[in-house]
Amino acid sequence: MAISRRAFGLGLLGLGVAGTGAYLALRDRPELQGLLGNRTELFGFIGGEKEAFLADPDVARMVGSYGLELDPRVAGSVEMVREPALLSQNPQFLWPSSSIMVDMARRNGVRIRRDDVVLNSPIVVYTWGPVVAGLIKTGLVTSTMDGIQQLDLKALLDAILDGADWSALGVDALYGRSRIVSTDPGRSNSGFMFAGLVLSLLAGDVPNATALAEFGDKTQAIFRNMGLKSSSSGKLFEQYLAGGLGAAPMIVGYENQLVEWILADPQRWARIQASASAHPAVLYPRPTVFSAHPLITIDPAADRLLEALTTPKLQELAWTRHGFRGPLGTITGNVETAVGGLLPAEIASVLPMPAADVMLSLVDRIGA
Amino acid sequence: MPVLKSLAVAALALVALALAGCDRGSLKSFSFAAGSENTVLQPLVETFCKQRNTTCTFSYEGSLDIGLALQSAEGVAADAVWPASSVWIDLFDTGRKVKDLTSIAQMPVVLGVRKSKAAELGWIGKDVLMADILAAVKDKRLGFLMTSATQSNSGASAYLAMLSSALGGKAVIEPGDLDDPAVRGTVQALLRGVTRSAGSSGWLADLYVEAARSGAGYDAMWNYEAVLKETNDRLRPLAQEPLYAIYPADGVAVADSPLGFIDHGKGPATEKFFTELLAYLQSSEVQKQIAATGRRLPFSSDAIAAAPEPDWNFDPSRVVTAIRLPEPAVIRQALDLYQGALRKPSLSALCLDFSGSMQGDGEQQLQAAMRFLLTPQEASQVLVQWSPDDRIIVLPFDGGVRGGFEATGDAEAQAALLAEVVDEQANGGTDMYACASDALRRIAAAPDRADHLPAILILTDGRSEGDAQAFLDQWRRVEPHVPVFGITFGDADKTQLDALAAATSARVFDGRGDLAGAFRAARGYN
Structure with a gap:
């Protein structure tokens, strides 16, 4: 391609005065730069x-x-x-x-x-049908008028900090303590953003250094609970899809990840929709961060x-x-x-991220 | 990433079609370092290699060995790694040498219990917790085969599930949790249930089948769900009862069988071969064949999971609760704790060949291997250190046994043992049977032998004089039976060691390239 365009570009030059004029016109149009080779x-x-x-x-x-x-x-x-x-x-x-x-x-x-x-x-939570059904029963998930499922993330974090079992959250398909897993906030952005969101929710406001001192431990506890954390959002999303409900019940990701995966192979998605196994589901934390x-x-x-x-x-x-x-x-x-x-046209309730200083200290604390 | 991969899969499928039947630009060879549980998938991969006119070679290693090799300065020589779980790559691939790591299947690690034993324990059709397994072990109603947690992923998985459960339902093992004496005590008690250990899940399954065939059977085995299926498929024609699958309800570890590429700079053809192999393994037809082995596939696959076999509680479509694996530092601490304290202690007799043919290189390498094995700082780097509860017997031999030195696995005692060995010099004839016989006598006389995993390890470079039959007669009279492992050396004739290992349910390791490595491998079985 590049060669033929270069030839085309050279051809233009060969057209004399008119051609030169065209060339100059093209040069000023950035979207046509490629034509010049x-x-x-x-x-x-x-x-x-x-x-x-x-x-x-x-x-x-x-x-x-x-x-x-x-x-x-x-x-x-x-x-x-x-x-x-x-x-x-x-x-x-x-x-x-x-x-x-x-x-x-x-x-x-x-x-x-x-x-x-x-x-x-926006940062979202990926989970599975049976988890959503349970969380609706216990009031942690509510549906908006246009069918978007919103997660009361603060309530979920409190439950995790209290050591609540999945069954206490209405999820009977899973045994043991409830958990949510993100990427490593020291390396990957989705985990980084989630750390900011967790601290904001626990502090009840966009946190400053004082709030960090007060709620840093609890935020660290949420991340300790995750165990082994992936270094990239792409990897974590693949682990979620490969592991399924039992191995990856709830992860943090970007809104576009599932939809991109669906659009890449619509037939696969149709097949999954028709199957009896647990379906992937997206929850919008309320509030979330962009x-x-x-x-x-x-x-x-x-x-x-x-x-x-x-x-x-x-x-x-x-x-x-x-x-x-x-x-x-x-x-x-x-x-x-x-x-x-598949996605809502607008995202209601978005929190700003804490300041860079606060985030850096928070990430260091989580990694310690 | 997923989209990229799907696009790549579609594109590559077309490429694959276009290339079928023409070997333009075919790659000469491609090598794999894989976990033994992948043996059953080797024919599928070889079909692909044949299509491409590429010679594929497989070397089977424990997942931890693959990890340790990734971490080492020399790295992994193979073009691709295929361990049982990506956790070992996360843990050890600090230089980020592995590319395009892709999960091929999911395999929970579960406890297979001989069906009549499961019925006796009241476990048929019930939710069984790790605490129930502990109670059965404590009452001496259950023993199991389990691979070494410091060598093989299935053993490490079972061990981490035990630790998680002992924490009493915490979401994950956190730093500090492993210092709790109650947690240590529980896991130590569970590990007393180990009747035989091994460095490889595949070998462990063979051991179970062979023992069942000879009528000497074991109660149970920790292994992958899919390996239990293979095992039961082998037991059926032998008219042996199946292993009943117990999925501890408080959580199991799930292996994700990741295949990754290692770029040795051999050029684009090698990497292309790898990406096309991935596409092949993810194609519909091949996914069906993988599912038929009892492996769980990603939910998005259109392959249908293997049919449930309620007879032994097998259902790869059933959701199992997975334990959350801890942070890398905690896993490393857990492994050190296993090797250095919590595993069932071993009672090991080492027969060292100091016959005349060992003079020179042989003697020096043997001395070096003993220094490695009896120096805790060195042995612990690759997780084969002794624990203070271990009992070590060292027997240098030639035409007869020169003498015996016994010690605990305590650091000072090890140093004293080593001091005895360094004085030995090669000289005289070879009679490994005389040494094995003396080793067996000492093991049988050990007062606390029931609390230990006994084994004899013979290191020799050649043909032995002496009487195999007399030794085996003696061996039969000592219960429980003591496996006799061999490590070959120099231009060793393996025939005699092989016969001895086969007769005693053990195996022979090749120490010619890397003697210390062979010792490390052998330690996984004891």
Whole structure:
């Protein structure tokens, strides 16, 4: 492709004055840069949950029309903004999964040109049909008018801290203590965000250093309860799907993960819906936190990537095929698409994340 | 990731079709380091290798050995690792050498109990808790086979489930919990139920079947649900009663059988072979064959789980409550605790060949191996340290037994033993039977032998003089029977050791490449 476009670009040049005029016109239109054949390869780190989005051939084509070819490598959001081993590789952009990471990147001396939130995805809880049925009985889960299931996360955390059995939460299919598992907050963003959410809920407000001193132990207890924690949100989601109800009853993830998995193979989903075994289910914690996905540009060439990713066309693809919401948490494109039936159009009740200082101390405490 | 994989699977299926029947760019060879429970899946993989004209080789190792190798400076030589559980990769792959780790199947580790024994214990059709198993062990109504928790995933899984249960229903084992004397006491009491240990789940199942065939049967065995199915499928034609599956209701550990790629920089063809193999293993047709072995598949698979067999309580569609595995540091502490304190202590007699043919290299390597085995700081790095409750007998021999040294597994006692061995020099003839006979006499005379797992370990480099028959006659009179393991050395003729091991339900380890490694492997069985 690249070669033929280059030939095409050279051909344009050969057309003389008119051609040169066309060339100049094209040069000023970033979305047509690719036609000129001068593709720039961009190397950067991305959170694993966006890997499938960037690998989507249609996304690659549109990014290509901006004259860009991406070489994205997966790394944990927390590590990509602070690990010397990663930063020393001179990434041209970073695409972590939380706005706090912009602040952390700056503190670690990353020379940031621009940083804009490109996508949003709320933190959700993935579980299984029999767990949802039990939690509805005990009032921890309620359904909204449009059929979205909301989880009283504070009540669940209190139950876990009290050592409540699954049966006390109405879940008879599982034996032993109730639990929820996230990724390692020191490495992966979904666990990091969940840590902030837990501390906020326990403190009853967006926590400051005083609240951390008071509720840090309880937050640590929730994470101790998880045992072995995965280093990436993608891995944890796969463990959830592979392990099923018995091995992975409840995990923390991004809203887009299940929907992306469903859209990747609709037939598989239809088969699961028809089967008698426990079905995966998504619960929206009330309140939840939004995982923003800010693109941090370091190299001037990466600015063009920012423009590409915020175009309506790419925003629509992000939503309809991968379940990501736009910069303000809203959706671009038709609500009545396949994804529209699976996800709520709006997320009510969103908490801001605690400040970066508080989060860093919290993560250190959990890891201690 | 899941989407990527599904896309890749679809794309690769097409590629696979396109390439079928033409061996353009085929890869010469590809190697696996796998847990023994995967033996049954080897033919499926080999079908794929044949399609590609690629020679596939398998080396079967304990999951912990695969983990330890990943952690070592040399790393793993194989192109792919396939241990029983991803926990060992999480724990040991600190250099992140393993790529594309993908779960192939799920296998809970459960207790199979001879059906008449299960009926006698009142466990048929009942929820059985770990506390019920403990009570049966304490009343001396139940003993079981279980692999070594420091070598094999099934043993480690059973052990971690025991620890979880002993905590009285906490969600997970936390740092500090293992210091609780009550927890230690409970688990130690449970592990007194071990009648034989092993380094491999596959070998343990063979031992159970062989013993049942010879009429000497065991009561029970901790193993994977799918291995119990294989075992029962072998017991049926022998007209032996099946193992009844007990899923401790307070939680079992579930192995996820992950297959991962190790990039040795051999080029894209090797990695491509691996991704295509993954796609093949996840294809509908192959998933059906994997399900037929009794393995549980991801719920999204369209393969139907193997049919329930209520006769022995088998149902791979039934939800089992899994224990939550603890943090890496806690697992490591638990393993040290197992090896150094909680496991059933061993009563080991080591017959060391100091005959003339061992002069030079042989002698030096034997001395080095003994230094490794009797130096706690070295042995504990690969989790084969002795516990103070162990009893060690060292018998250097040539044409006869030169003398015997007995000690506990206490660090000072080990040092004293080692001091005796370093003075030995190679010289004279070879009679391993004379040594085995002396070892057996000493084991039979040990006052607390019922509280120990007894074994004789013969290390030799060659053909032995002496009388096998006389030894075996003596062996039959000592109950419970003592397995006689062999470690070969130099240009050893294995025939005699093999015969001895077969007659005593033991096995022979090859010490020619790595003598210390062979000792480590042998320790898993004792």
